[in-house]
Amino acid sequence: MPTPDRTSLDEIVRAGRDLLESEGLSGLSMQAVADRVGVRAPSLYKRVRSRDDLIRLISEATLAELAARLDAVASAEPQADPVDRLTQLAHAVRAFARSGPEAYRLMFSPPSEGSAASPESIARSAAAILSVAAELAGPDDALDAARTATAWTTGFIGMELAGGFRLGGDVDQAYAYGIARIAAALDRRAG
Amino acid sequence: MPTPDRTSLDEIVRAGRDLLESEGLSGLSMQAVADRVGVRAPSLYKRVRSRDDLIRLISEATLAELAARLDAVASAEPQADPVDRLTQLAHAVRAFARSGPEAYRLMFSPPSEGSAASPESIARSAAAILSVAAELAGPDDALDAARTATAWTTGFIGMELAGGFRLGGDVDQAYAYGIARIAAALDRRAG
DNA sequence: ACCTGAACACCGTTCAAGT
DNA sequence: ACCTGAACACCGTTCAAGT
Numbered sequence: 309m310p311t312p313d314r315t316s317l318d319e320i321v322r323a324g325r326d327l328l329e330s331e332g333l334s335g336l337s338m339q340a341v342a343d344r345v346g347v348r349a350p351s352l353y354k355r356v357r358s359r360d361d362l363i364r365l366i367s368e369a370t371l372a373e374l375a376a377r378l379d380a381v382a383s384a385e386p387q388a389d390p391v392d393r394l395t396q397l398a399h400a401v402r403a404f405a406r407s408g409p410e411a412y413r414l415m416f417s418p419p420s421e422g423s424a425a426s427p428e429s430i431a432r433s434a435a436a437i438l439s440v441a442a443e444l445a446g447p448d449d450a451l452d453a454a455r456t457a458t459a460w461t462t463g464f465i466g467m468e469l470a471g472g473f474r475l476g477g478d479v480d481q482a483y484a485y486g487i488a489r490i491a492a493a494l495d496r497r498a499g
Numbered sequence: 500m501p502t503p504d505r506t507s508l509d510e511i512v513r514a515g516r517d518l519l520e521s522e523g524l525s526g527l528s529m530q531a532v533a534d535r536v537g538v539r540a541p542s543l544y545k546r547v548r549s550r551d552d553l554i555r556l557i558s559e560a561t562l563a564e565l566a567a568r569l570d571a572v573a574s575a576e577p578q579a580d581p582v583d584r585l586t587q588l589a590h591a592v593r594a595f596a597r598s599g600p601e602a603y604r605l606m607f608s609p610p611s612e613g614s615a616a617s618p619e620s621i622a623r624s625a626a627a628i629l630s631v632a633a634e635l636a637g638p639d640d641a642l643d644a645a646r647t648a649t650a651w652t653t654g655f656i657g658m659e660l661a662g663g664f665r666l667g668g669d670v671d672q673a674y675a676y677g678i679a680r681i682a683a684a685l686d687r688r689a690g
Numbered sequence: 691a692c693c694t695g696a697a698c699a700c701c702g703t704t705c706a707a708g709t
Numbered sequence: 710a711c712c713t714g715a716a717c718a719c720c721g722t723t724c725a726a727g728t
Contacts (some may be wrong), residue, residue: 310707311711334611338702350703351712359702390676417608417661420525427665432661434666451668455658456651456677463654464646470608474618477642485640486647493684502692502728529721541722542693550721 316346317355321365328366328410333419336363363414365421370411373427374404375433382436390443391491397437398461398487405465413469416462434458447493453494460490506536508546512556519557519601523548524610527554554605554614561602562616565595566624573627581634582682588628589652589678596656604660607653625649644685651681 321343328336338359342349356362364440381400382393405412418424438454445453464486466472473479519527529550530586533540541581547553572591573584596603609615629645636644655677657663664670 311610313668313711321708332611337700339700348713350714352712353703413608416657416663417604419610420523424662430663431666451666451671452676455655455664455668455673456680457599459655459658459677460651460681461654462658463652464650466607466657467650467653471615472607472621473646475622477646482643482646485643486650489647489684490651490681493680504692528719530719538692539694541695541724544722545692 314351315347317365317448319345320352320355321369324362324366325369325408326411328414329408332410333363333414338362356439358422360422362421363419364425366411367415367418367423367425368429369409369416371429371433374401374415375429375435377404378433378436378471382440390440391495394437394440394444394457394491394494397440398457398483401461402465402483405469411471413466416466432462441494444491444496446496449494456494457490460486506538506546508556510536511543511546511553512560515553515557515682516599516602518561519605520599523601524605529553549613551611551613552590554610555616556679557602558606558609558614558616559620561599561606561625562620565592565606566620566626568595568625573631581631582686585628585631585635585648585682586678587675588631589648592652593656593674598658600660604657607657632685635682635687637687640685640687647685648681651677 318333320341324336326341327344331340336359338349338352341362342352346360352362356365376398377400381396384396385393388396414423415425434454437458441454441457442450464483468479473482511532514532515527518535519687522531527550529540529543532553533543543553547556568591569588572587575587576584605614605659606616625645629641632645632648633641633679655674659670664673
């Protein structure tokens, strides 16, 4: 006789994300997730292969949200100058990271191989930046340019989240300075 | 009656680093470290406050090594063009990261607050880059320029180590492309 | 002064037994 | 078909007892 479902994969992933953000990665235990969704820990394994798998699902969900956010920004003003659009994208990534720092970090530094998001979802979240990079640097250099912009963005935000900017100075201004330099450097019109 | 020392802090940190590199962060257990140095796990707490503290010590040691490496590169050809020197520094960081990827990742994404390296040692490892950045961008923009270069470098390498470059293309070439663009963008002589 | 075994409170995960 | 308690093999850490 079937038992009525007492939870769902969605609820588990959502609970995991909340827990990750409020308690950090070490607080994301199967027990804690089970408590949140009102089930015993072993029951989670009906919907999730392992804790690593749960972490991967959280990464995947976060990545999808980021991709949606960036798509919205990119398509908001399709006519705007590509330098401005790249700048807006970079600011959107930073705002997203600040709204959920733990989940953001998870995307870019998975604690294990099995918890890394799939190449497909990574590619999807890079689409908006790739398209602006193509406009800026031209089709031949689009991939390299997108990588340069993405590397700088994730590097800056990663250092910021890790508390790496303790030499003083205005971090917001450093971000603005950086994105302006990067955008100009990638702009083929500038030569 | 005192017992002769059966291990030392240095040996523990070294064993921890080896273990980290060969087994990953999750393989870096107090038990495994104790086995390596020939002691029982509780004895480690005579020299180390906690596992987090051991991780911090490993980060600190790695950071000191990186700083020494970069100092050596920076002072090898003091007369060279700053663009070339920044390029060499960037390549040195990447080579260092590849020689010990797990320890490298630890420096830039500490798994917890207590395992982060001290601001002082971070500042020390940034000295070489800061000095080239000052030459390139001028004293007023030195800090912002150093942050831009560092963010790009750590971001690129972090993505590479996380396996984030699966869209194809030549990653070595993307690195060369990026550092050339960044160096040119920071160079005030180019304007 | 250092080292140890025993113990504590946790983990992630498996599995037979329940409904 | 889902859920559970019990169990297993691990953790990090503390502490009294040994030398």
